[in-house]
Every structure is written in structure tokens, then in C-alpha cells.
Amino acid sequence: MTLEADLTPERVFDQGGPTLADTGEQALLRALTDIARTSPATLAIGSGDDAAVWSPMPGRDLAVSQDALVEGVDFRRWWITPRRLGARALTVALSDLAGMGATPVWCSATLCAPPETGFDDVLEIQRGLCAAAIAAGCAVAGGDVSAIDGPLVIDIVVGGTLVPGAVLRRDGGHPGDVVVVTGALGRAAAGLRLLLDGGELSEQEQAWVDAQLSPVARIAEGLQLVSSGVRCGGDISDGLLIELERISDMSRCGAEIWLDRLPVEPALVSDFGSAWPDLAVGGGEDFELVATLPREGLAGLLASWPSTLAPLTVVGCLREGSGVAVLDREGGASLPPPRTTSRHFS
């Protein structure tokens, strides 16, 4: 492993230089492979062959997940640099492994770009992806490039390992479980609103924009949850409400969210007023984790939770029935559901 990729100065999109049409597919593949080779050498056959090959650890199960970022839907070129975009694309996919309690091993990326895209822009995307892969200890196994008469598409696949059975499943919850989340909620959704609105940003607002552009995958937190015996959970990519709907559906029960318990920055409440639950419950892309566990396990989990990890907060419970109710507090009144912000097909 070298840090060569990190020494190239970062650039913003569309700053000129040769395009993909100028350099062609073969030169692009060679340059992408050269960058991929700076990632951890955990593969038997890495980038450059028909497929990547590796030897699984004996006694480990394998996890795989796939996640796409599409220009105009998930990002716009003027609000993110190509290097941050590459890192973000991988982080979004790694978050799914975190949501299983898995350890990342490899990743692979398809990039669709119009021929007029800057060659250096694409290399910057790959450098960002590689930097994030190095940080997560996972190899860049290869992927595909294609021309497209349309927006940039970055589709990432990640593979990881887990101890058989020691996994956070969506169908592992039971009525009576408490619901916990990692970190703080609503920051990335606040950042997205600010990006869409445009305009000058305060220091606080810039921090929310950074939460949107450079999220963190809660890999260590997922591992800590499964090693503590937690067996139900996932990552909050589409917002707490939608993820808890999936968990309660697949666990065949209902759920409650207690608004007064949500880990939300006071500035978010003061800046966004009554809209803050839309961000913290309906808004996604914080990439925090949600998990459920029997109430009697909670004290032990919290007592053994390392202070170096994102903190855990109890935000609700699973219950008999179906659907997710949003209450002002435990045992309190039911509120209209916050607005969710899926960006797809609506």
C-alpha cells in the first residue's frame, strides 16, 4: 500500500484538460487500475483480469451489497469535488456492511460517464474511492467503465465477512425490544436542504453540508453491536422512519419513535423550527445505524460501549401490531408522520 493517491492535489469538476473521448477506454482502464493498486493487497487476483479472486477466511460468512449514486438525483457536480464524490460513493455502500455488522474486504465500481467528461475528473473519483477503501482496509477489486449519453453514474459493490450468525438482520426484532441509534440524526438532510437552497453558509451550516458530502460509515459501531450480541438492525440511509418500517415489517411487529429522545443538535431545532423532525426522522443519509435489542440487554450494551465510538441513544421501541408510530415521548401522543425525502420516482 502507498499513499501516492493522496499526494495529488484535489480538483473540482470540469476544470479542463483531456476528456474521455480524447484518451479512450483503454487508457482510462489502465489509469484506474494503477490507482486501484494503491488499495490493500488482500486479493489473490486484483484489478485487471476478468474477475477479482480472493480466499475467504475459514469460518466466516460473506456479505455483499450494491449502491448507486446518480448525478442529478444524489448529487450535483457543482456542490462536490470528484474526489469527495468517489469517497462518498464507497462510504454509502460500506454503510450497508456496517448495517450488517460485517467487516469490509473488497469493493468494485462501475462508472458511467459521458465522453466529454474530464479524464482527470474520473481519476479523481477513483482516488477518492481508493482513499476511502484504504481507510476501511478494503481492496479495490476492479469494476467497469461505460460511456453514457446522460448523467454520471457510480455504482459500487462492497464485500465483507462476518462470523456466521453474528449479524444485524432486519427480521431479528421482537415486540418489547428497545430501539437505539448511533450518533446524531438530521445533519446530512439539513446539509442537503442548504445545498439545494444555495447561498452563503455559516460555520454551523457548513458542518451540516459536510455531513451530507462526506459521511462516515459506522463500521466499528456495527462490529461492536454484533460482538455485544445484538442481532437486529441496519443502516439509516433513507431516514429512521423508513428503516424502522423495514425492520418492523420484516420482524412482523410495530414500532414507536419517541421524538423527545432523538439525538438531534440543538442548532438543528433552532434553525429549522417545527421542520426538524422531517430532517431527523424523515431525512436520510446520516448513515448512522439503528438496532433493536431486548430491554434487559440495554444496560450491559451501554456500559460496555467504547467511548471512542459514536454514542448510542434509545429512541423508541418495537411493539405488537404493525407500522411505525411517531410519539412526542414514551407513552405520549401520536403525531402525524414526518415527511420522508426519498429521491426516487416521486
Next chain:
Amino acid sequence: MTLEADLTPERVFDQGGPTLADTGEQALLRALTDIARTSPATLAIGSGDDAAVWSPMPGRDLAVSQDALVEGVDFRRWWITPRRLGARALTVALSDLAGMGATPVWCSATLCAPPETGFDDVLEIQRGLCAAAIAAGCAVAGGDVSAIDGPLVIDIVVGGTLVPGAVLRRDGGHPGDVVVVTGALGRAAAGLRLLLDGGELSEQEQAWVDAQLSPVARIAEGLQLVSSGVRCGGDISDGLLIELERISDMSRCGAEIWLDRLPVEPALVSDFGSAWPDLAVGGGEDFELVATLPREGLAGLLASWPSTLAPLTVVGCLREGSGVAVLDREGGASLPPPRTTSRHFS
């Protein structure tokens, strides 16, 4: 496993009915997951969670590859049905596993589609993908869906297993090796030309179009090659010339292609005249395999080759030096290289 997916009548694109904008992301994900569940149940956790999970076979290495089809680059809606498109997308990716000599185990798909896409069109793509997965014995592990303001994108990841070391690598060739290919070359490229030209098709021409639209992944042939001790090869997705350039580059030697030995249908030569080498050497997407092996192993390989598989043909050799020369025959004159037809960035 059920055959439910196969009983739905096939439809062509854009025949009306609800769009993705009408039905929304959650209904789409549920319907896609329902279809995915008709695929082989080889996974511990299948479609519907953050990630798919499976237990690797002890003593097997794992192979993974990724391949995207982009509307307007790889296909047009008016020349293929959505069901054939789904099957083709998976087959193209499976061909990379064939090119390693690997056995398919799982696949995963990202679909980017504009909101005005027909809901039933997307389900048809998934049905075609599932039918091809069932035929290959591999599970549909999940994937992602996204809106896009642009063309359809189907990005497939496939995972397989292989016996450690028993793999077709691009860097496994040596000067003096003979070069063999499976099946016949140039048919899919002929079909592509006919599709781009439009017009009425003869029965022969329709067969070439079918070769383009419904290719076959040479999985069994790849397995037979590695079990016969062959250790160098790949699939011919971008044409024999480009694949042999990759193999000779990575094996640090040169190569020769002997035109008179190529397995080409006589009708292809008579219909396309002097352009037939552009199709058979420069044209891709037949998804046949190419392999190299020491000349002394050839007789044994051919003698033990099952008649149920696509036949093997010797088409050239590796030699000292670099680059791929196209000769009229073994020991003959060097010809100008046929035109290659990469569809990307040029």
C-alpha cells in the same frame, strides 16, 4: 425455486401501464424482491436486507466481476424486449466468471431508470435476469434501484467460486503457447451491424441478431478448461484482438492470430466480404472464451473435450516480443489489424 416468473407473457418496452413515478420506489423494491426470490436459495440472507450473506464452500476461492449495460451504448429499447435485456445483462456478467473458469453462485443488480419507465418493463427486466440466474444456478442477491434523468442503466455484479489456483488468468501465458477459442466468432458483431442498419432480416440474419441479443455464457467450457489444466484465458467480450492484446500484455509476450483458422460461418464471409475479419477479430460480444496452453497439451485437451460443449479451435499462438499480429495463415504474411468496435468514449 419456482418457475412462476417464466409463466408471465413477455412484453416489449413502452407498452403503457403504470410508471415508476406512479408506483414509487417501495412498491418497485417489493416486486423486484418477490421475483428475486424465485432464484436458487443458496444464500443465508437473500434479497431484502442491507446486504446478502452466504457461507463459502471450504477450500474454494471466490471470484467477483461487474458489468454494466447502458441504453444508447449497449442496446436500444426498440431492438430488444425487457426480458431479453435482463437475461442479456446477467449473461454478459456471467461471461466474466466463465472467463476465469469459475462457477456462478450469486448475482446482484443496480437498475437506474427514468421515472416515466413502465413499472412492468422493469419487472420484465428482473424476470429475464432471474430466468438466466436460474439457468446458471445462481441466486439473485439483491441490488439497488435509482431514478435517473437519462438512459436505462443495468449494472450487474456476479460472484462465483473456484478451486484455489485452478483459474484462467490473463497473465498465465507463455511464448509458444497455442491460442484456442470456443464456438464461432463474428456472429454477434454481424447482428449488431444488422440492428444498426435496420431493415428486413433473412433467417440467417435473424440468427446473428439473436446471437447479439441472447448470448450464452460459456460457463461449462470455462470449467472444462481449468479442469483440463489450462491456466491462461478470458472471455471475448470486446473482440479477440483486444482480449488477446490484454493476455499478451499481462503475460509479457506477443501473439499471432491466423485468419485462415478462425471459426467463422461461411455465410458470414459471403455476406460481409472483406469486412468479415472486422467482425470475427475486431468485433465483440460473442462471449466466447479464448485460452492459451503449451502446444504439447493440445492433443489431450482436444481428445477429452466433451462433444456437448462449444467446440475448440486453434486460432494462433503466443510468441516472444509484444503486440498482436494478424497473419493470413501460420507462417504467412502480416495483415493490417481489423477494425475494433469499442463503443466507449470514441
